[in-house]
Amino acid sequence: MIPALLWSVFVFGLDALRVTLIAVVACLAFEFVIQKYLMKIKPMITDGSALVTGILLAFNVPANIPWWIIVIGALASIGIGKLSFGGLGSNIFNPALVGRVFLLISFPVQMTSWPVNNRSGIDAVTSATPLGIIKEGISNGTPISEISKSLPSTVEMLFGEIGGSIGEISAILLILGGLYMLFTKVITWHIPVSIIVSVGLVAGAFWLVNPEVYINPVYHLFTGGLMLGAIFMATDMVSSPMNPKGQMIYGVGIGLITISIRLFGAYPEGISFAILIMNAFTPLINTYIKPKRFGGK
Amino acid sequence: MLKTFKIGGVHPPENKLSAGKKIEILPIPKTVFIPVAQHIGSPSTAVVNKGDVVKTGQIIAKSSGFVSTNIHSSVSGKVKKIDLSPDSSGYPKQGIFIDVEGDEWMEEINRSSDLVKEFNLDGPQIVQKIQEAGIVGMGGATFPTHVKLVPPKGMKAEILLINGVECEPYLTSDHQLMLEKADEILVGTQLLMKAMNVEKAAIGIENNKTNAIQLLTDKAKSYKGISVVPLKVKYPQGGEKQLIKAVTGREVPSGGLPIAVGAVVDNVGTAFAVYEAIQKNKPLFERVVTVTGKEVKKPSNFKVRIGTATSELIEAVGGLPENTGKIISGGPMMGRAITSPDIPVTKGTSGILIMPETEAKRKTYMECIRCSRCVSVCPMGLEPFLLMTLGQKQIFDRAENEKVMDCIECGSCSYTCPSNRPLLDYIRFGKAKVGAIIRTRKK
Numbered sequence: 001m002i003p004a005l006l007w008s009v010f011v012f013g014l015d016a017l018r019v020t021l022i023a024v025v026a027c028l029a030f031e032f033v034i035q036k037y038l039m040k041i042k043p044m045i046t047d048g049s050a051l052v053t054g055i056l057l058a059f060n061v062p063a064n065i066p067w068w069i070i071v072i073g074a075l076a077s078i079g080i081g082k083l084s085f086g087g088l089g090s091n092i093f094n095p096a097l098v099g100r101v102f103l104l105i106s107f108p109v110q111m112t113s114w115p116v117n118n119r120s121g122i123d124a125v126t127s128a129t130p131l132g133i134i135k136e137g138i139s140n141g142t143p144i145s146e147i148s149k150s151l152p153s154t155v156e157m158l159f160g161e162i163g164g165s166i167g168e169i170s171a172i173l174l175i176l177g178g179l180y181m182l183f184t185k186v187i188t189w190h191i192p193v194s195i196i197v198s199v200g201l202v203a204g205a206f207w208l209v210n211p212e213v214y215i216n217p218v219y220h221l222f223t224g225g226l227m228l229g230a231i232f233m234a235t236d237m238v239s240s241p242m243n244p245k246g247q248m249i250y251g252v253g254i255g256l257i258t259i260s261i262r263l264f265g266a267y268p269e270g271i272s273f274a275i276l277i278m279n280a281f282t283p284l285i286n287t288y289i290k291p292k293r294f295g296g297k
Numbered sequence: 298m299l300k301t302f303k304i305g306g307v308h309p310p311e312n313k314l315s316a317g318k319k320i321e322i323l324p325i326p327k328t329v330f331i332p333v334a335q336h337i338g339s340p341s342t343a344v345v346n347k348g349d350v351v352k353t354g355q356i357i358a359k360s361s362g363f364v365s366t367n368i369h370s371s372v373s374g375k376v377k378k379i380d381l382s383p384d385s386s387g388y389p390k391q392g393i394f395i396d397v398e399g400d401e402w403m404e405e406i407n408r409s410s411d412l413v414k415e416f417n418l419d420g421p422q423i424v425q426k427i428q429e430a431g432i433v434g435m436g437g438a439t440f441p442t443h444v445k446l447v448p449p450k451g452m453k454a455e456i457l458l459i460n461g462v463e464c465e466p467y468l469t470s471d472h473q474l475m476l477e478k479a480d481e482i483l484v485g486t487q488l489l490m491k492a493m494n495v496e497k498a499a500i501g502i503e504n505n506k507t508n509a510i511q512l513l514t515d516k517a518k519s520y521k522g523i524s525v526v527p528l529k530v531k532y533p534q535g536g537e538k539q540l541i542k543a544v545t546g547r548e549v550p551s552g553g554l555p556i557a558v559g560a561v562v563d564n565v566g567t568a569f570a571v572y573e574a575i576q577k578n579k580p581l582f583e584r585v586v587t588v589t590g591k592e593v594k595k596p597s598n599f600k601v602r603i604g605t606a607t608s609e610l611i612e613a614v615g616g617l618p619e620n621t622g623k624i625i626s627g628g629p630m631m632g633r634a635i636t637s638p639d640i641p642v643t644k645g646t647s648g649i650l651i652m653p654e655t656e657a658k659r660k661t662y663m664e665c666i667r668c669s670r671c672v673s674v675c676p677m678g679l680e681p682f683l684l685m686t687l688g689q690k691q692i693f694d695r696a697e698n699e700k701v702m703d704c705i706e707c708g709s710c711s712y713t714c715p716s717n718r719p720l721l722d723y724i725r726f727g728k729a730k731v732g733a734i735i736r737t738r739k740k
Contacts, residue, residue, distance in 0.1 A: 089664035
């Protein structure tokens with residue numbers, strides 16, 4: 001996640017760093033206070049999980065968000081998302097996403113005004129995300145060929161010269177981070193690949209049928225936090241299934257729900273909801289989808 | 298691409314400190330304690346009494362059923378007593394104490410080291426001699442060898458696999474035996490093939506023992522039907538089912554025996570014992586034992602008489618290091634910590650591992666973070682995290698449905714767990730309980 005964070009600081013200025021630090025400190029503090037005084041157990045903040053939750057939460061919000069909103073998000077993440085279920089290992093939902101969705105529903109305006117490139121020295125300009133632009137355009141009846149003119153190019157999307165949350169903008173750095181985690185065996189390929197492939201296939205099919213209403217699948221893959229969600233959020237060990245077959249079902253489920261929300265739902269982006277919905281299915285998947293047994297049929 | 302098994306597996310640091318160390322003969326101790334139960338199956342019945350004079354190689358306990366075997370004296374001398382004393386399980390077991398006097402062998406044993414290749418016994422005769430010589434699986438499982446050679450009704454053996462994998466870290470006894478006794482192992486393999494009436498045998502060796510692979514491949518050319526299969530280094534490839542999968546591609550069905558896919562697996566040590574029993578008339582009363590550990594002065598491979606106390610072996614490698622935390626009988630993955638240095642070497646003792654305190658201590662364990670590494674390394678395709686919980690919570694019917702009985706207790710799950718959870722301990726507990734439930738159900 002470090003490369004994506006550094007890029008974000010570069011693009012959004014020190015605001016990104018400020019938000020990330022606030023989120024991390026708030027998550028660690030809530031974890032410590034709740035474990036020590038409410039749950040009366042030995043605080044486990046050294047295990048690093050609250051740190052990761054903090055970074056992921058920051059990655060999911062705009063860089064210009066007020067500090068108190070992040071703190072509320074951290075409380076939702078750690079308090080509701082994680083510790084109310086019993087702490088690390090027992091939480092059903094990805095804590096950072098619980099925080100994010102909590103904020104998205106509670107503070108829709110602050111959560112969706114995105115600053116763009118801040119390097120020119122002038123004050124940050126807010127703009128919609130690419131998927132937001134498309135969604136709005138389509139609902140106004142504008143054909144895609146018209147909307148495309150106001151969209152960033154593929155290269156801009158790859159490198160993150162677009163509007164969006166802190167951690168979602170640079171697809172290529174997120175992919176690099178993902179490859180690093182694959183290489184060091186922190187994650188396996190099953191979840192990210194099945195999400196990306198299923199989103200790509202469905203988006204591609206719609207685009208082929210009617211390119212005037214449905215945008216090129218490349219936009220779906222490189223924007224809207226898809227890479228962030230697929231690589232860093234859906235792969236959260238605690239809330240994802242425990243064997244490759246189950247993980248692929250989970251991944252395809254996330255992919256299909258994401259694309260359904262994007263194409264037919266009210267929100268332009270949908271992966272946070274999709275992951276939370278499939279988190280809820282994880283225990284079911286674990287119960288019914290078993291790894292291939294040695295010597296079994 | 299080297300062959301290997303497909304599901305799971307880990308690669309712990311090999312630490313083969315005693316590799317290449319010639320097999321030395323350990324001096325005969327002053328007394329030995331020979332347990333009457335050194336194998337899987339019913340314990341043998343002692344046939345000597347206090348005060349009897351015995352010779353090296355003489356039967357001192359007789360087989361008490363089909364799945365049982367004979368036990369021979371490893372020394373000459375006088376029976377001191379027949380009494381209880383702990384073996385490597387830690388529990389007191391019945392055994393025969395002998396005070397050593399000289400080293401007088403039974404007359405019929407051929408003590409020369411010349412290679413004898415020819416034999417003219419038929420299959421059943423070989424099986425009978427193996428049974429009489431008290432040979433058991435020497436890789437550690439100690440299942441009586443003659444039982445495996447006679448397939449149950451309706452099943453037929455097609456291939457013999459000789460296990461030279463030695464996938465446990467630290468251990469080198471099989472490796473060294475292959476280097477020093479290659480021809481003997483090959484003749485033993487032929488004897489086993491004849492006993493089972495099969496035309497094909499394969500010796501599986503992991504690729505970290507290239508000199509043994511080279512040597513046996515060369516020598517095997519002059520033995521009909523025997524091939525050597527180099528294998529990728531991966532624990533637990535020495536597990537019977539994993540080895541069969543790696544070499545033949547066949548998968549022993551859940552709950553089944555290797556013979557269900559036409560295979561029988563024997564250790565290289567067993568093949569060597571078979572050679573000695575048949576070509577030299579020498580029953581099983583000594584074996585090769587690796588004595589090793591990071592702090593040990595002189596890690597070594599010894600030929601040891603059965604019944605020798607562990608303390609004698611430790612003396613021979615320069616004494617117990619000061620910071621010793623644990624003494625393990627077997628390898629670090631599947632071996633058991635022994636409770637006293639008096640515990641004797643038995644037919645299944647492949648090594649004595651002396652672990653420093655820093656490594657022997659269990660780390661404090663934390664919550665399961667559901668990372669599923671245990672699932673991905675389980676060579677049997679099980680879900681260790683779930684089996685552990687089911688064991689802890691004593692939900693045995695579900696543990697049975699989740700195939701707890703398929704667990705081969707290789708410990709890959711505990712080894713790989715980032716939260717240091719004692720997975721195997723609880724799985725073993727669940728397995729023992731479920732096993733008991735299944736047995737009562739059958740009655």
